[in-house]
Amino acid sequence: MKKHKIRLRIYILVALVLTLPILINVYSPILMVWGIRNGIITASFLIFAAWFMLSLFMGRSVSCAYTCPYGALQEILGIHVSKKKPKSEKANKIRYFISVIFLLLVSFLIFNLGVAKNIDLFASNDDLQLIILITISIITISLLSILFGSRAFCRYLCPQGVFLTIGSKIGRKIKIPSLQLKSTPNNCSNCKLCDKSCPMGLDVNQMVTNSTLNDLNCILCGECIEKCPKDAINYSFTAKD
Ligand code: SF4
Ligand code: SF4
Known part of the structure; x- marks a missing residue:
């Protein structure tokens, strides 16, 4: 997306x-x-x-x-x-x-x-x-x-x-296509702007690095997407978990 x-x-x-x-x-x-x-x-x-x-x-x-x-x-x-x-x-x-x-x-x-x-x-x-x-x-x-x-x-x-x-x-679980975050870890420069922007206080930088963006506390607000200068985070609409 x-x-x-x-x-x-x-x-x-x-x-x-x-x-x-x-x-x-x-x-x-x-x-x-x-x-x-x-x-x-x-x-x-x-x-x-x-x-x-x-x-x-x-x-x-x-x-x-x-x-x-x-x-x-x-x-x-x-x-x-x-x-x-x-x-x-x-x-x-x-x-x-x-x-x-x-x-x-x-x-x-x-x-x-x-x-x-x-x-x-x-x-x-x-x-x-x-x-x-x-x-x-x-x-x-x-x-x-x-x-x-x-x-x-x-x-x-x-x-x-x-x-x-x-x-x-x-x-x-039932494989309905859903809104999720996807990361491109290779783009990340570890600037941590995503961490600062996250209203839920998540360690987004680490999530990007580990490709584990589906945190239970993520509200999919997109603030980290907006702030990332390297395009390392994006929305995706997919049935994959
Ligand atoms: S989408 Fe919002 S809540 Fe989820 S990691 Fe990004 S900034 Fe935090
Ligand atoms: S804002 Fe983007 S480039 Fe900076 S640490 Fe987060 S994911 Fe990496």
Whole structure:
């Protein structure tokens, strides 16, 4: 796939952050769980379901890199904070643990209350408790990014990121052509501009050198592609893993 110019992405992120006061009524994981608990299908549930389907062939690009307002907020707030790189194993263990809790909670609610029957896309409008909870969660993820660097919540805690990673793994397992990164290690000059640009704090230079670009935490944002002066990283759309 031809190298993309993705400067547009930063404008999309800014737009997502500026419209966050509206978007919290449309998309929030808290809203999704609240809807399941009350037998209501919310816009959040439908958006997450669409993200999961898209993850089969677009990985986490459509969701995490381009449309999640909470990811956008974290990236913008943490853009100048030096990213404290997580030991990938440790970060993954924490995220998987939280995801299991999240899944158990949702399963428990569905098991006890049955499948949601009503659709109410903007269910949070008149629920003050819910708005307070969402506001606290936004403040918390903002502080995490300011303290630990861009997308700290995505890197350590986001359960949805895990489900979207699972979606992208399923897509690759059943050999659906999907968006991936490919490297040309011979082009690499080890300048490490890709490391500095990665909003997920990944060691992209090493990934390029080892030809292991399919990291679980990569959101396929394309920042490393944009920054690489040697054309050592590109997108590809392939069924190969
Ligand atoms: S490795 Fe590249 S595409 Fe993946 S998250 Fe980092 S900058 Fe984005
Ligand atoms: S930006 Fe490109 S040339 Fe520089 S280290 Fe990364 S892959 Fe290599």
